[in-house]
Amino acid sequence: GAGVSQSPRYKVTKRGQDVALRCDPISGHVSLYWYRQALGQGPEFLTYFNYEAQQDKSGLPNDRFSAERPEGSISTLTIQRTEQRDSAMYRCASSSMNYGYTFGSGTRLTVV
Amino acid sequence: AQSVTQLGSHVSVSEGALVLLRCNYSSSVPPYLFWYVQYPNQGLQLLLKYTTGATLVKGINGFEAEFKKSETSFHLTKPSAHMSDAAEYFCAVSKSNAGKSTFGDGTTLTVKP
Numbered sequence: 001g002a003g004v005s006q007s008p009r010y011k012v013t014k015r016g017q018d019v020a021l022r023c024d025p026i027s028g029h030v031s032l033y034w035y036r037q038a039l040g041q042g043p044e045f046l047t048y049f050n051y052e053a054q055q056d057k058s059g060l061p062n063d064r065f066s067a068e069r070p071e072g073s074i075s076t077l078t079i080q081r082t083e084q085r086d087s088a089m090y091r092c093a094s095s096s097m098n099y100g101y102t103f104g105s106g107t108r109l110t111v112v
Numbered sequence: 113a114q115s116v117t118q119l120g121s122h123v124s125v126s127e128g129a130l131v132l133l134r135c136n137y138s139s140s141v142p143p144y145l146f147w148y149v150q151y152p153n154q155g156l157q158l159l160l161k162y163t164t165g166a167t168l169v170k171g172i173n174g175f176e177a178e179f180k181k182s183e184t185s186f187h188l189t190k191p192s193a194h195m196s197d198a199a200e201y202f203c204a205v206s207k208s209n210a211g212k213s214t215f216g217d218g219t220t221l222t223v224k225p
Contacts, residue, residue, distance in 0.1 A: 042217045048212065091156070093156075103156040104155050
């Protein structure tokens with residue numbers, strides 16, 4: 001597509017529920033990144049992929065968080081057994097080799 | 113480990129005045145440095161980047177930044193502010209052109225008429 005698309009734009013979920021956040025990167029972009037951004041702070045790295053291979057997941061906070069990109073395009077970030085502290089803006093970005101990131105508009109997750 | 117410090121969470125300038133947003137970084141390897149801009153309800157957009165070579169980098173919308181290794185700085189400037197420049201600006205450092213980036217906490221720029 002023309003830009004990075006994330007869905008849903010907003011998600012409100014009850015504590016303990018699982019959520020899946022979707023990212024559709026720019027067509028042809030090899031790399032896809034997930035970041036989390038708390039209010040008043042910069043984006044914090046979670047994980048990234050080259051094609052379908054997860055290259056670095058060092059930023060995932062705990063084992064409730066996982067991500068996949070099975071066909072090297074669309075990616076899903078899954079949070080199991082959500083907690084209130086998971087509430088944040090989740091941002092996806094994609095990049096080609098010689099450019100910085102192109103970010104999507106993000107998914108605002110609220111855990112109540 | 114890499115880190116970024118953006119001095120001043122809020123900067124206010126008058127329209128037509130110089131814009132200076134400060135960024136200092138820490139990196140154990142030669143850094144790749146980026147500035148992003150975020151308008152309300154939008155994603156972050158790349159303004160400019162430094163990889164290697166010329167230390168003065170020009171970006172979109174009249175912004176530029178200079179990499180100063182001795183000062184570990186990458187400050188963002190624009191000679192004359194426009195109302196449309198009002199946004200949040202993020203500095204980021206990376207070990208390469210791809211991979212993980214570490215972001216600062218951002219500086220909100222306000223432009224007064």
